[in-house]
Amino acid sequence: MTKRILFVFTSANRTLTGASTGWYLPEAAHPYYILAPHFIIDFASPAGPNPPVDEYSVETFPDDVGKFLENPEVKKKLSATKKLSEINPDDYDAIFYIGGHGPVLDLAVDPVNIQLASKFYRAGKLVAAVCHGPAALVGATDESGKSIFAGKPVTGFSNVEEEQVNKVKDVPFLLEDKISSLGGKYEKAAEPWGPKVVVAGKLITGQNPASAHPIGEAILQDLQE
Numbered sequence: 001m002t003k004r005i006l007f008v009f010t011s012a013n014r015t016l017t018g019a020s021t022g023w024y025l026p027e028a029a030h031p032y033y034i035l036a037p038h039f040i041i042d043f044a045s046p047a048g049p050n051p052p053v054d055e056y057s058v059e060t061f062p063d064d065v066g067k068f069l070e071n072p073e074v075k076k077k078l079s080a081t082k083k084l085s086e087i088n089p090d091d092y093d094a095i096f097y098i099g100g101h102g103p104v105l106d107l108a109v110d111p112v113n114i115q116l117a118s119k120f121y122r123a124g125k126l127v128a129a130v131c132h133g134p135a136a137l138v139g140a141t142d143e144s145g146k147s148i149f150a151g152k153p154v155t156g157f158s159n160v161e162e163e164q165v166n167k168v169k170d171v172p173f174l175l176e177d178k179i180s181s182l183g184g185k186y187e188k189a190a191e192p193w194g195p196k197v198v199v200a201g202k203l204i205t206g207q208n209p210a211s212a213h214p215i216g217e218a219i220l221q222d223l224q225e
Helices: 025-035 055-060 063-069 072-079 111-122 133-137 159-164 175-181 209-224
Strands: 004-008 040-045 094-097 126-130 197-200 203-206
Touching: 004 025, 025 055, 025 063, 025 209, 040 072, 063 072, 094 111, 094 133, 094 209, 111 126, 111 133, 126 133, 126 209, 133 175, 133 203, 159 175, 197 209, 203 209
Parallel strands: 004 040, 004 094, 094 126, 126 203
Antiparallel strands: 197 203
16 A cells, blocks of 8 residues: 655744745655655645745745646645644654744644644654754654653754854744753754754654755655665
8 A cells, every 4th residue: 555644834924023934845845756756645734725835945946846836736735735633643654844934933832733743653653854844843752751852863953054044033942952952862964054864763854955855765765664
């Protein structure tokens, strides 16, 4: 039977300063290109249909507009994006959280998402997230109630990268600091913006937009084992 992956998008379109945000285009597009030929992929978000894409990412990655945003299959999936509250983890083999600043604002504190992520993890399913996507996992816990980051190597958008895009005031917490505070062993690429993917059993995290393609490869490898 073909395996199924749930791609989770933010529904947040404004940061704390009122700047526009959303999900970051290549962080959905690049893994999708790798995974869509092999698996069934569904889209979900807290509010359901048409999750807001980060306009800056659309301007910065024009190649992914035609290839992903204007792809008829993807357009259909975006308009039919399910609400997280409608999702049954039993229907899926993996969950993947796309970045953009949005997840830090909504998914990090969304009780439905926290419960969903915890269920996936506790069931031994693959849990993956890229860039700010790991912010969606800060409330997720294992059976003993411990953070799923505790004692594990984890990556995500770094403090330096947040400072370089001048977005520190736009988010309620810095992801690198939060991962460390939850007991995660934070790792990052040698240089800011370099690709970095960390595989810790069934938890796979990527640092930034450059990590979107390699995290797609890591998810593919895990699900094909």
